[in-house]
Amino acid sequence: MISTIEETRVPAITVGSPEFTSVPGRWTGLARQLPALPLAILVPFVLIALFADWIAPYDPTEPIPGATIFEPPFWMEGGSTHALLGTDFQSRDLLSRLIFGARVSLIVGVMGTLVAGSIGTALGILAGYLGGWVDQVIMRLTDAWLALPALVFAIFLATMLGPSMWNIVIILGAVYWTRYARVIRGEVLSLREREFVKLAEIAGGSRTRVIFRHILPNVLNSTMVLAKPDDRRGDHRRSLAELSRGRRAAARAGLGLDVG
Amino acid sequence: MGQFMLRRTMYAVVTLFILSLTIFTVVRLTGDPVTLLAEPGARAVDLDRIRAEWGLDRSLPMQYLAFAQNIFTGELGKSFNYQMPVSTLYFQRLPNSLELALAATLISFVIGIPAGIISAVRVNSAWDNVGKTVALLGLSVPGFWLGLVMILIFSVWLHWLPTSGQGGWQHLIMPSLALGWYFAASLLRLTRSSMLEVLRSEYVKLARLKGLPGYVVLAVHAFKNALIPVLTLAGVNLVVMINAAVIIEVIFAWPGIGRLLYEGIFQRDFPLVQGVVMQAGIMIVVINLIVDILYAYIDPRIRLTK
Numbered sequence: 151m152i153s154t155i156e157e158t159r160v161p162a163i164t165v166g167s168p169e170f171t172s173v174p175g176r177w178t179g180l181a182r183q184l185p186a187l188p189l190a191i192l193v194p195f196v197l198i199a200l201f202a203d204w205i206a207p208y209d210p211t212e213p214i215p216g217a218t219i220f221e222p223p224f225w226m227e228g229g230s231t232h233a234l235l236g237t238d239f240q241s242r243d244l245l246s247r248l249i250f251g252a253r254v255s256l257i258v259g260v261m262g263t264l265v266a267g268s269i270g271t272a273l274g275i276l277a278g279y280l281g282g283w284v285d286q287v288i289m290r291l292t293d294a295w296l297a298l299p300a301l302v303f304a305i306f307l308a309t310m311l312g313p314s315m316w317n318i319v320i321i322l323g324a325v326y327w328t329r330y331a332r333v334i335r336g337e338v339l340s341l342r343e344r345e346f347v348k349l350a351e352i353a354g355g356s357r358t359r360v361i362f363r364h365i366l367p368n369v370l371n372s373t374m375v376l377a378k379p380d381d382r383r384g385d386h387r388r389s390l391a392e393l394s395r396g397r398r399a400a401a402r403a404g405l406g407l408d409v410g
Numbered sequence: 411m412g413q414f415m416l417r418r419t420m421y422a423v424v425t426l427f428i429l430s431l432t433i434f435t436v437v438r439l440t441g442d443p444v445t446l447l448a449e450p451g452a453r454a455v456d457l458d459r460i461r462a463e464w465g466l467d468r469s470l471p472m473q474y475l476a477f478a479q480n481i482f483t484g485e486l487g488k489s490f491n492y493q494m495p496v497s498t499l500y501f502q503r504l505p506n507s508l509e510l511a512l513a514a515t516l517i518s519f520v521i522g523i524p525a526g527i528i529s530a531v532r533v534n535s536a537w538d539n540v541g542k543t544v545a546l547l548g549l550s551v552p553g554f555w556l557g558l559v560m561i562l563i564f565s566v567w568l569h570w571l572p573t574s575g576q577g578g579w580q581h582l583i584m585p586s587l588a589l590g591w592y593f594a595a596s597l598l599r600l601t602r603s604s605m606l607e608v609l610r611s612e613y614v615k616l617a618r619l620k621g622l623p624g625y626v627v628l629a630v631h632a633f634k635n636a637l638i639p640v641l642t643l644a645g646v647n648l649v650v651m652i653n654a655a656v657i658i659e660v661i662f663a664w665p666g667i668g669r670l671l672y673e674g675i676f677q678r679d680f681p682l683v684q685g686v687v688m689q690a691g692i693m694i695v696v697i698n699l700i701v702d703i704l705y706a707y708i709d710p711r712i713r714l715t716k
Contacts, residue, residue: 306437
């Protein structure tokens with residue numbers, strides 16, 4: 151048995167060897183797999199966010215010298231090309247504020263998802279793997295927090311912590327971890343019974359080792375799926391997009407981060 | 411079965427206990443309500459008097475006990491601002507919220523379920539793609555933006571519909587659309603995946619082999635079974651829409667529970683916020699409990715798992 155496997159094994163390919171470079175279509179194949187349309191939408195946003203300092207025509211926090219408040223955009227009557235999208239109530243350039251806002255939105259969206267995903271995954275693994283009263287405590291807490299209206303909860307935490315970018319990240323993490331915890335716990339419950347986990351335990355692997363080496367890599371896929379703007383099982387999983395929606399909603403309620 | 415129901419009910423009670431502790435703590439972290447209740451520049455003596463009047467001078471455990479007692483009596487405490495029991499306020503607003511939530515649910519059904527079925531029956535067809543696009547838009551377009559754009563188009567430019575407030579059916583169209591679209595998207599996705607699952611099952615294959623016409627297989631055999639999770643989601647959605655349609659109600663000045671909650675938060679009206687959140691929490695937990703028990707009744711395998 152073993153010998154046949156040895157014989158049929160594909161010869162190892164190392165980077166730099168002739169086999170590697172001669173595999174036809176390796177990179178073109180990868181390029182074809184990239185999601186073109188999503189990238190076409192996202193990449194400009196990321197670039198704008200990264201290079202906001204160079205792109206924005208004005209300082210987003212300072213009034214434009216000589217401009218009046220509430221100037222309309224350039225295509226409307228009374229607008230001018232020096233402030234393309236007009237000015238706000240403090241005669242600051244709206245275009246520049248939008249450009250800098252992209253940076254804040256991206257950081258908050260990505261970091262909020264990361265924080266929520268990390269908290270939820272960690273608690274889900276603990277609940278599923280340890281079981282017993284740890285499981286009970288974590289799952290009842292999850293149920294209770296799911297019953298709280300998420301937006302209301304976020305508004306509360308915002309009045310408490312005050313509007314700043316990192317506070318919003320903390321708030322989003324504190325509000326949206328629950329759905330990760332629920333799904334990941336379910337996954338861990340079935341993983342725990344699988345042979346490779348049992349064998350790792352029999353081989354003397356500590357709980358920490360089993361969690362980090364055997365459980366965590368197998369649930370990360372689900373964590374990623376939950377972070378996508380997806381609602382496949384309809385349980386209102388908040389996605390990255392929805393996280394920044396929550397932020398915008400909070401901003402409307404006068405609690406959001408003001409750019410500047 | 412009895413043991414299962416007992417365990418589930420106990421879980422629900424524990425969940426509500428944690429919820430009450432959480433909301434009790436969180437409202438108290440937002441600040442001192444007395445400064446908002448008194449006139450600016452009020453003397454410290456007067457502030458203390460107000461504090462004593464509302465029982466805010468007592469220790470936190472005592473305040474929690476009073477809150478818990480108010481939950482059990484069903485009164486939910488007395489609002490600082492309205493000087494009325496929260497339950498009275500809640501049930502005054504409930505018909506308005508129910509009107510909006512039912513209209514939004516109707517819209518989400520009308521859009522979500524047929525589109526979900528078509529997407530499932532004709533996978534990867536043009537119809538499926540249209541459905542997916544509608545769903546993705548519904549999930550990613552923020553309700554408040556949709557609301558504001560609709561106000562701009564239909565009220566400000568075309569003068570077809572009133573901008574806000576409650577009244578005839580004209581007042582209901584825009585807020586229920588803005589609220590319902592998001593839920594339509596999630597219903598569409600769930601209907602689609604649920605139908606796909608059912609259509610692959612043996613009994614649907616058998617129904618087809620028996621030679622039943624395609625629409626009978628779809629309507630009688632597949633749709634009815636695919637509907638169970640969809641209705642569960644719709645039930646939970648309805649509760650969420652009744653209690654937490656905050657943004658939409660604020661934009662359209664709809665006198666519902668969401669706006670009551672919104673006012674309560676900004677005026678630090680502790681009993682009001684605690685009461686409304688607990689009311690919503692109880693509704694959600696009880697619905698979930700009933701669903702769990704019904705599922706266990708239908709499918710005995712569920713009873714055995716924890």
